[in-house]
Amino acid sequence: MKLNIAHLYPDLLNLYGDRGNIQCFRKRLEWRGIECEVTQYLQGEEIDFSNIDIVLLGGGSDREQEIVCEELKKIKKGFQEYVADDGVVLAVCGGYQLLGKYYKTNTKKIEGLEILDIYTEWEPERLLRNIILESDLFATPVVGYENHGGRTYIGAHQPFGKVFYGLGNTGKGDYEGVVYKNVIATYLHGPLLPKNPHVCDYLLQKALCRKYGEDVTLAPLDDELEQKANHYIVARYSNKGNVLQETIKRHI
Amino acid sequence: MGFRRNLVIRFSKWASNMSQKIRGGQGVTLPGYIARTLDHHILTSLSNDVRKKTFVVMGTNGKTTVNSILYHALAAEGEKVVINKTGSNMLNGVISAFVLATDKKGRLDADYACIEVDELAAMRVLPMLQPDYLVLTNIYRDQLDRFGEVDITFQKVKEAIEKAPKLTLLINGDDVLSYTLAQESKHDFMTYEINEQIFDDKSRSEIRESIFCRKCGHKLEYKFFHYGQLGDYTCPHCGLTRPAADFAAENIKLLGDGSSFDVQGRHFETASPAPYNIYNTLSAFSALRMAGIEAPHFEEMIANYDYANSRESQFEIAGTHLQIHLAKNPVGFQQKVSLVLRDEKPKDIIIMINDEYQDGEDVSWLWDVDFQYLENEHTSSIITAGKRGYDMQLRLKYEDIQSEVTLDMKNTIRDCIDHRTNNLYIIVNYTGLYSTNDLLKELADEYAGKEA
Numbered sequence: 103m104k105l106n107i108a109h110l111y112p113d114l115l116n117l118y119g120d121r122g123n124i125q126c127f128r129k130r131l132e133w134r135g136i137e138c139e140v141t142q143y144l145q146g147e148e149i150d151f152s153n154i155d156i157v158l159l160g161g162g163s164d165r166e167q168e169i170v171c172e173e174l175k176k177i178k179k180g181f182q183e184y185v186a187d188d189g190v191v192l193a194v195c196g197g198y199q200l201l202g203k204y205y206k207t208n209t210k211k212i213e214g215l216e217i218l219d220i221y222t223e224w225e226p227e228r229l230l231r232n233i234i235l236e237s238d239l240f241a242t243p244v245v246g247y248e249n250h251g252g253r254t255y256i257g258a259h260q261p262f263g264k265v266f267y268g269l270g271n272t273g274k275g276d277y278e279g280v281v282y283k284n285v286i287a288t289y290l291h292g293p294l295l296p297k298n299p300h301v302c303d304y305l306l307q308k309a310l311c312r313k314y315g316e317d318v319t320l321a322p323l324d325d326e327l328e329q330k331a332n333h334y335i336v337a338r339y340s341n342k343g344n345v346l347q348e349t350i351k352r353h354i
Numbered sequence: 355m356g357f358r359r360n361l362v363i364r365f366s367k368w369a370s371n372m373s374q375k376i377r378g379g380q381g382v383t384l385p386g387y388i389a390r391t392l393d394h395h396i397l398t399s400l401s402n403d404v405r406k407k408t409f410v411v412m413g414t415n416g417k418t419t420v421n422s423i424l425y426h427a428l429a430a431e432g433e434k435v436v437i438n439k440t441g442s443n444m445l446n447g448v449i450s451a452f453v454l455a456t457d458k459k460g461r462l463d464a465d466y467a468c469i470e471v472d473e474l475a476a477m478r479v480l481p482m483l484q485p486d487y488l489v490l491t492n493i494y495r496d497q498l499d500r501f502g503e504v505d506i507t508f509q510k511v512k513e514a515i516e517k518a519p520k521l522t523l524l525i526n527g528d529d530v531l532s533y534t535l536a537q538e539s540k541h542d543f544m545t546y547e548i549n550e551q552i553f554d555d556k557s558r559s560e561i562r563e564s565i566f567c568r569k570c571g572h573k574l575e576y577k578f579f580h581y582g583q584l585g586d587y588t589c590p591h592c593g594l595t596r597p598a599a600d601f602a603a604e605n606i607k608l609l610g611d612g613s614s615f616d617v618q619g620r621h622f623e624t625a626s627p628a629p630y631n632i633y634n635t636l637s638a639f640s641a642l643r644m645a646g647i648e649a650p651h652f653e654e655m656i657a658n659y660d661y662a663n664s665r666e667s668q669f670e671i672a673g674t675h676l677q678i679h680l681a682k683n684p685v686g687f688q689q690k691v692s693l694v695l696r697d698e699k700p701k702d703i704i705i706m707i708n709d710e711y712q713d714g715e716d717v718s719w720l721w722d723v724d725f726q727y728l729e730n731e732h733t734s735s736i737i738t739a740g741k742r743g744y745d746m747q748l749r750l751k752y753e754d755i756q757s758e759v760t761l762d763m764k765n766t767i768r769d770c771i772d773h774r775t776n777n778l779y780i781i782v783n784y785t786g787l788y789s790t791n792d793l794l795k796e797l798a799d800e801y802a803g804k805e806a
């Protein structure tokens with residue numbers, strides 16, 4: 103078996119260690135003896151979605167996102183059809199915003215891919231902190247770090263998770279991200295996948311099933327270390343004293 | 355000088371003294387806080403008393419070293435210099451440096467001031483300080499969660515510079531971000547550059563930040579890369595091109611235990627083999643020359659300059675050589691990886707990652723460092739530590755690099771001294787620096803006691 107992973111515009115959308123997500127996909131396939139080919143698509147390159155099994159759309163600065171916006175117009179139709187055909191997508195931060203209708207920054211309105219019925223508006227206060235989600239898709243919590251100026255309004259979409267600790271889509275601490283067909287869109291850096299191998303395997307499984315049929319199952323891996331790193335964050339914010347301490351630190 | 359200012363200074367010093375006695379702290383920011391609360395104009399007033407010039411050093415990496423070289427160079431010419439110490443580069447720290455430099459009567463006796471300023475603090479410090487020269491070393495991604503992103507740092511620095519109209523800039527011309535900033539500002543500026551390819555692949559990494567032209571958004575083309583975004587760039591669309599250098603390092607030789615290079619016909623030999631210290635030395639020397647200072651003793655000073663003195667330190671404990679290295683962002687960490695690899699003796703490596711506010715709470719940046727080189731025949735073991743020790747171990751796991759994790763730094767270092775290669779590198783991010791330094795001092799005493 104083999105998966106083709108497309109990393110879109112890594113030179114523009116490559117903030118905050120998001121290439122760790124690619125490394126996580128790659129290694130967790132390799133460790134199971136499954137082949138993996140990662141292709142980086144740069145500005146101006148043609149993209150043939152029919153040969154792609156997973157798309158990673160990362161985050162960039164607002165300035166870089168404006169540049170990407172022009173690129174996206176060229177691939178909009180192909181991308182929409184790929185998602186409609188159950189193509190697997192991981193979109194993080196800026197990538198998440200770009201899947202929606204638009205992102206209104208303090209100076210401009212950036213047009214999105216219109217794959218999700220969501221929109222984002224910039225506010226001056228940046229939302230920065232560790233974040234923990236409880237997701238209906240997983241028994242294990244999802245941990246990461248959020249760092250965004252945009253507030254994303256997801257309408258009737260299903261969120262990726264309920265916020266256990268952190269601020270989430272609009273800063274209110276209720277919900278975070280979107281799950282739609284085989285798309286996970288989220289603000290979580292960290293990078294997302296290494297400390298959440300369950301999310302990585304979920305996406306890999308979806309991609310393998312789409313390509314090779316429903317009966318594909320992933321061999322288990324030794325995830326003791328991944329679990330420790332994940333649990334460290336969960337334990338830290340399950341302790342009320344720690345949460346209080348961090349809240350106080352933030353306000354002095 | 356006013357009677358009131360005198361009183362403010364004396365009270366601030368007294369209070370800081372008391373606080374140090376009570377808490378045993380460093381007391382490097384408290385006098386500044388007190389003095390500023392009592393007198394809003396204290397910094398402007400004190401800096402006006404500097405007889406000749408005030409230098410400010412800013413930039414993501416290297417500012418402490420550059421500022422320290424500048425200080426030592428001026429001191430070597432017999433000048434009296436005010437300098438702020440490591441960790442006091444915010445407003446209160448800068449004011450403290452001036453307050454603590456006054457004599458008993460509250461008078462400042464200084465020819466020059468060399469002040470390192472944090473990029474975010476610059477907005478408040480520069481208007482009060484009104485420096486003559488600003489050395490900007492580079493603008494990289496740093497402590498991401500604090501700054502948001504590199505564009506925000508760029509804006510903040512630019513706004514700060516605009517509030518200091520008499521300032522002349524010295525920038526690293528190899529850094530397209532610094533150059534664009536200098537062009538966008540209304541200030542006069544000069545540039546320093548490295549014209550030769552001296553950095554290896556391992557120090558270059560894959561990090562390609564801001565290689566897009568800020569003017570027109572097109573991708574820059576590079577004739578050669580140093581590391582980070584540093585190199586010889588040109589924009590094929592709008593013509594933005596690396597400027598000709600006012601000060602260039604030439605004939606660079608990197609040796610096992612040092613380096614040598616020439617600037618404007620002067621020949622320098624240093625005790626640091628690290629390529630980034632060529633930049634640091636070059637920028638300090640260029641700053642002096644820009645200010646019209648001949649600095650005839652620079653050669654002698656730099657030959658004896660201890661690059662490891664300020665933020666990094668070395669220890670010999672019971673036959674083991676221990677070195678602490680600070681790495682607080684991807685570009686800096688990649689440089690350290692390259693430095694460690696230059697040492698071909700067997701070694702153990704401890705990597706300690708904390709996530710306090712000063713470190714940056716977000717440790718995602720570890721995934722922007724190319725660690726795959728770290729494991730080679732000279733690396734005996736890698737141990738991860740700190741609050742995010744598991745994160746660091748996980749980073750290595752995804753390069754198929756085996757490592758151990760420790761929750762007890764002291765015993766682990768003891769184990770390295772007693773049972774391992776006698777050559778230990780400890781790479782830490784910001785807060786780990788102080789705790790590890792203290793720990794090694796304790797261990798040095800402990801082992802000295804054992805031998806006695």
Ligand SMILES: [Zn+2]
Binds near residue numbers: 589594
């Ligand atoms: Zn251009």
